[in-house]
Amino acid sequence: MSAVSDRLPTFPWDKLTPYKATAAAHPDGIVDLSVGTPVDPVPELIQKALVSAADSPGYPTVWGTPELRDAITGWVERRLGARDVTHRHVLPIVGSKELVAWLPTQLGLGPGDRVAYPRLAYPTYEVGARLARADHEAYDDPTELDPEGLKLLWLNSPSNPTGKVLSKEELTRTVAWARSHGILLFSDECYLELGWEADPVSVLHPDVNGGSYDGIVAVHSLSKRSNLAGYRAAFLAGDPAVLGPLLEIRKHGGMMTSAPTQAAVIAALGDDDHVRVQRERYVSRRELLREALVTHGFRIEHSEASLYLWATRGESCWETVDHLAKRGILVAPGDFYGPAGAQFVRVALTATDERVAAAVQRL
Secondary structure, three states: OHHHOOOOOOOOOHHHHHHHHHHOOOOOOOOOOOOOOOOOOOOOOHHHHHHHOOOOOOOOOOOHHHHHHHHHHHHHHHHHHOOOOHHHHHEEEEHHHHHHHHHHHHOOOOOOEEEEEEEOOOOOHHHHHOOOEEEEEEEOHHOOOOOOOEEEEEEEEOOOOOOOOOOHHHHHHHHHHHHHHOEEEEEEEEOOOOOOOOOOOOOOOOOHHOOOOOEEEEEEEEOOOOHHHHHOOOOEEOOOOHHHHHHHHHHHOOOOOOOHHHHHHHHHHHHHHHHHHHHHHHHHHHHHHHHHHHHHHOOEOOEOOOOOOEEEHHHHHHHHHHHOOOOOOOOHHHHOOOOOOOOEEEEEEEOOOOHHHHHHHHO
16 A cells, blocks of 8 residues: 555645634634635536436446437537537546546556646646656646657646636647647646636637547546536546547446436536526636735736636745635645746635635735
8 A cells, every 4th residue: 555655745735734724713714715616506407317316226337328428429519619529439437536547547557658747737647647657747838848758648728726728729739749749638628618718629629639539538527617526527528549448447447427427417518507607606706806816915827717816926825825824715825736836826716605705805
C-alpha cells in the first residue's frame, strides 16, 4: 500500500483544515468558497427520473443502456456541434475524476511514457500519471513540448482553476500538432456550458477537428451544469479506436454507472431549461463576488468561464487564504494547481445566495 501512496503528493485539501477552522469560528458562520461543490437543488425532473429507476436489482452495463447512449450522442451533436456521432463514439464514466486519475493506467502507460497538462491545472492530471508510474510535465503551450515519448496530452478549456478559455484557433492548432506526432489528446471540457465572457468550443466541433475524431476524446460531466456531483455522472466522446479498448478494460474493472444514475443522466441531457436556470444563479453570484473582490483590492485574471474567480492581491496565496479566513471566507490557495498559482486564490461561485451575500458584506 505504501508503495502506491508514497508516489502521491499530500492530499491538498487537508492543508486547508486549520484555515477552515478559523473561518468556521466567524460569528456569522463560514462562507465556503473553496472546493466548488454544487449547493443548489438537483432539478426535480432529474430526481424523478432517479426515483423511477430505483427498482434496479440487476447489474448495470459499463457501456450504459441504449437510451443513455442515445441521450449522450444527441447532446453532443446538439450542444457541441459534433457530427455523425454514434454509440461507438461515447462511453459513460463514473464521474470525471476517476477517469482522470486512472486513465494513464488504463491506457497502459508506465515508466518512460510522458503525460502533459497545463501549467495551472487540476491536480488529478498529475496524480493519474504518478499512479501509472509515468513521467509528467506541465506546459504553457502544448505545441512547444518535446513529442518524444509523449503519450497523453491533456487540454482543459474552460480551465480549472483560472477560467481561461482556449480559442477555436488554439484548439485547432493543438489538435493538428498532436495528430502529426501521434499523441493521444484528451480534452477536459467539464465547464463548457459555463462560459460568461467567452463561448467555449469543444474539440469535437468539426471546425476544430476537420470532421475527424481520430486521436481525440472529450470529457464531460453533469456535476456542475446539472448539480449532479453527488450522482457521479459523466461521459467520454470521441475516437472509437480509443473508447472501444477503454470499454473492454472498464468492463473487467466493473466501472459501472448505477442504473438509477443512468436514468437521471438521460433526463438531464434531454432538458436545457434547468441548465439555463442554474447559469442565471451563477451569473448573479459571479457579478456580486467579482465586484466585492475588486473593491477589496483583488485583481481578477481570466475567469471568463467556469465556476471560479482567479484572484490575487500580489502576495503569497496562503497569506490571502489566512486574510479571508479571518473574515469567515474559505478559498482555495492557487498553489494547489501548480507553482504558477503561488500568488493567486481560487474563489468558487458555489455557495447559496445567502452565503454569497454574507461574503460580499464582509469584503
